[in-house]
Amino acid sequence: MAAHDTGAGVRAEFDDGSEAFGDLLIGCDGVHSTVRRLIDPTAPAPSYAGLINTGGYASGVSVDTEPGSYEMIFGKRAFFGYLKADDGQVWWFSNVPRRDEPARGELAAVSGEEWRRRMLELYAEDAGPAVSLIEATPEIMPMTAIHSIPHLPRWHNDRMIVVGDAAHAPSPSSGQGASLSIEDGVPSACGTCPPRKRRSPSSLPNAVPGSSASSRPPPASTTTRRPARSAGCSATPSCR
Numbered sequence: 001m002a003a004h005d006t007g008a009g010v011r012a013e014f015d016d017g018s019e020a021f022g023d024l025l026i027g028c029d030g031v032h033s034t035v036r037r038l039i040d041p042t043a044p045a046p047s048y049a050g051l052i053n054t055g056g057y058a059s060g061v062s063v064d065t066e067p068g069s070y071e072m073i074f075g076k077r078a079f080f081g082y083l084k085a086d087d088g089q090v091w092w093f094s095n096v097p098r099r100d101e102p103a104r105g106e107l108a109a110v111s112g113e114e115w116r117r118r119m120l121e122l123y124a125e126d127a128g129p130a131v132s133l134i135e136a137t138p139e140i141m142p143m144t145a146i147h148s149i150p151h152l153p154r155w156h157n158d159r160m161i162v163v164g165d166a167a168h169a170p171s172p173s174s175g176q177g178a179s180l181s182i183e184d185g186v187p188s189a190c191g192t193c194p195p196r197k198r199r200s201p202s203s204l205p206n207a208v209p210g211s212s213a214s215s216r217p218p219p220a221s222t223t224t225r226r227p228a229r230s231a232g233c234s235a236t237p238s239c240r
């Protein structure tokens with residue numbers, strides 16, 4: 001993909017030969033963003049976070065938490081996060097430490113059942129429902145390496161901007177990435193939505209208020225981390 005500032009807007013050219021033209025190009029294309037490199041070809045590559053991640057959906061397990069409350073357990077050997085949905089199903093994810101970055105295809109070569117076996121060992125000594133949830137999950141999601149973007153020196157130019165993980169991917173254990181992405185989306189929409197008298201998007205800082213650091217609103221959510229050994233939690237009102 002390529003993109004060009006024509007002076008009157010941005011022309012994006014896609015790999016399939018198609019083109020699109022608009023006032024602005026907003027890159028919401030995740031941690032391995034293409035738009036980030038269009039804005040700054042020297043942008044730092046995402047850093048491997050030293051963790052691999054999987055997850056799943058478990059039914060029939062009773063967990064002691066309210067829907068909407070995210071429980072995060074910093075276990076002895078691995079991190080475990082879970083959330084009860086309104087229908088009682090439990091959505092969970094697991095972050096397993098791994099020092100070296102996996103080679104391409106390496107994680108995918110391990111079956112879900114093998115990951116299940118390994119995770120049951122990892123969480124065996126931890127309090128909390130990790131073992132029950134993993135056992136009750138029909139299908140373990142593919143394991144993937146986690147990357148983060150700790151700092152991005154340049155995240156917009158006059159007509160292009162990256163938002164969400166493309167600009168600032170945090171570790172999943174922060175529980176903040178989606179929230180931050182939504183917070184990015186609000187000023188982007190407010191600066192460009194039709195109901196308002198449209199500004200002349202002569203430059204991105206004018207069209208997208210949030211692209212000026214000084215005008216960015218404060219975060220709408222916070223995470224509190226408490227130290228824990230075999231069982232503990234953070235980011236939930238119940239354990240503050």
Ligand SMILES: Cc1cc2nc3c(=O)[nH]c(=O)nc-3n(C[C@H](O)[C@H](O)[C@H](O)COP(=O)(O)OP(=O)(O)OC[C@H]3O[C@@H](n4cnc5c(N)ncnc54)[C@H](O)[C@@H]3O)c2cc1C
Nearest residue numbers: 028029030034053093164165166172175176177178179181
């Ligand atoms: C296990 C785990 C748990 C998490 N838990 C939480 C949590 O509790 N709370 C929280 O706030 N955040 C959490 N996060 C983080 C959250 O998922 C991300 O921060 C969020 O999804 C980022 O949203 P995004 O739209 O910026 O990027 P993404 O969700 O990555 O979306 C980017 C999209 O762009 C598409 N794309 C990429 N390149 C192209 C291209 N060239 N052309 C077309 N499409 C393209 C991708 O396919 C993808 O659909 C968690 C993340 C993980 C991995």
